[in-house]
Amino acid sequence: MKIIYHCxxxxxxxxxxxxxxxxxxxxxxxxxxxxxxALPYFDRPIGQDHGNIRFxxxxxxxxxxxxxxxxxxxxxxxxxxxxLVQVFGLSEDNFKLVNVMPYVNWRMVVGGYSSRKLxxxxxxRPIIIAGVKYAYWQIVSLVxxxxxxxxxxxxxxxxxxxxxx
Amino acid sequence: xxxFFLCRTGHHTSLIAAGILTGLITGKRNLHxxxxxxxxxxxxxxxxxxxxxxVGTDNMNxxxxxxxxxxxxxxxxxxxxxxxxxxxxxxQDRRVINVSMAVSAWTxxxxxxxxxxxxxxxxxxxxxxxxxxxxxxKKILRQNGLQPG
Numbered sequence: 001m002k003i004i005y006h007c008x009x010x011x012x013x014x015x016x017x018x019x020x021x022x023x024x025x026x027x028x029x030x031x032x033x034x035x036x037x038a039l040p041y042f043d044r045p046i047g048q049d050h051g052n053i054r055f056x057x058x059x060x061x062x063x064x065x066x067x068x069x070x071x072x073x074x075x076x077x078x079x080x081x082x083x084l085v086q087v088f089g090l091s092e093d094n095f096k097l098v099n100v101m102p103y104v105n106w107r108m109v110v111g112g113y114s115s116r117k118l119x120x121x122x123x124x125r126p127i128i129i130a131g132v133k134y135a136y137w138q139i140v141s142l143v144x145x146x147x148x149x150x151x152x153x154x155x156x157x158x159x160x161x162x163x164x165x
Numbered sequence: 166x167x168x169f170f171l172c173r174t175g176h177h178t179s180l181i182a183a184g185i186l187t188g189l190i191t192g193k194r195n196l197h198x199x200x201x202x203x204x205x206x207x208x209x210x211x212x213x214x215x216x217x218x219x220v221g222t223d224n225m226n227x228x229x230x231x232x233x234x235x236x237x238x239x240x241x242x243x244x245x246x247x248x249x250x251x252x253x254x255x256x257q258d259r260r261v262i263n264v265s266m267a268v269s270a271w272t273x274x275x276x277x278x279x280x281x282x283x284x285x286x287x288x289x290x291x292x293x294x295x296x297x298x299x300x301x302x303k304k305i306l307r308q309n310g311l312q313p314g
Contacts, residue, residue, distance in 0.1 A: 002251060051240035053247040066251070070244065076235045079215030081248055087167065087217050087230065088252050 001063045001150065003096045004053065006077060009116060010069025011045045012108055013100040013139065016132055018056040018067045020143040027140050030133050033126075043115055043125055045069060061150060074099055098146055103138045107131030166227045168311075171242060171263045175218050175233030176209045177272055177291060182264045182302045183220040183229045185313045193299050197292050207291060209233070211280065215241075224312075238265035262309050267301035269294040 003021070005014040019025045019039050026035075036042055041054060050069040057065055070077040078097050085095050108131035115124025132139075168186070170179035180203060184190035190199050200206050205218055214233035222228055234241035242263045249259050275290030306313065 051237075051243035051247070053244065053251060064251075068244065068247075071237050071240060073215075073235050073237050073241065075212065076215035076233065076237075076241065077244060079213060080217070080232060080234075080241065080245065083215065083217040083232070084245065084248055085252060087219075088249070088254055090252060 001061075001094055001096060002066065003059075003063050003098065003146065003150070004066045004068055004081070005098045005100055006068045006070050006074065007100045007104060008069060008071055009045060009050060009112055010052070010054065010067050011041065011043055011116060012112055012128055012132060013104050013135070014067040014069070015039055015042045015056075016136070017098065017100045017139050017143050018065050020140060021065055021147065022057045022059055024057075027144075030136055033129050036129055036132060037125075041067065043112075043121070043128055046116055059147075063150060074101060096146070096150070098142065100139065100142065103135045103142065105131050105135050107134060166225075166258050166260065168223075168227050168229050168260045168262065169217065169245065170229070170231045171234045171238065171245070171261065172231070172265050173233060173235060173238075173268055173273075173276060174209045174214055175216075175231040176205055176207055177276075177294075178264050178268045178298050178302065179231035179233075180206050180218075180220065181295060181298055182262070182267075182306060183231050185303060185306060186223050186311055187221045187229055188224065188313065189221070191313075193296070196295055196299060200292075200295060205231075207288060209279070234263075234265070238263055260309070262305065262311075264302055264305050267298050267305060269297040269301075271297065 005017045007014040025031045050071055053066050053068045055066055059065055081097055082092055085092055107127050111124045111127030111131055114120045115128060170182040172179035184203050189203055214235055217230045217232050220229045220231060242261055245261050271290045271294030275287045279287035
């Protein structure tokens, strides 16, 4: 299965969620600033990278984990992905899209804009990291739900929104 | 091969491109009448934008689809190419042609009007827009080496 975590820029919340999924971040404590900074693609992509689907790794169930920044076009991206999967004759069950945007808080928005758009990384990055730590347990919870649903092949998680039905 | 035409809704400018390629649209004469007979023209549900829409096949037996990509045309074009690669589609088996640059100001205004559900007024704007878009779309098709059916 291919699991794509998506958010606005593909630089913070989706990278955090994908890293949690791959076991690169702890689930029993808050990550340190250094742990977050060391994540691949964390606070790295810029505007021109939006729309690029980046492979993050393979989890213990052999699922491929990807992240993408799709700006505000969450619904368009989801419709397009599931539509293309059907057009090319694959099963929708082979793809899971997880929207991480509901867990993005104002710190991540302000920090992300300062760091990525305005390129004031020295100010933006600490604000983002504070935001990620603030939303961390919610992202942990989301990833746990995704993993439980995949492991049990449970359709209880709405594939299109990442929110439990 | 599958050919995907992209525009804001997948049911306006990209459908003109698909109509020209499949031979449903043969000229600018009576373009409005022809368009109103094309399945799916202006039949949009904004919630469904992004879902591929099958138009037909061209004279080379390629399957022609349209996709709505809203305002983020470059981003979505890139995402489609990457998604098809992840799905495992050979790049030779698909073409993605973005006709968003041909979308006229009339059509853009029409879309705003359509969002407030003034459908008949919106259609007037779309008709005004198609006249301007027709030659632009034909130019894009020629640039991509596609022969109208």
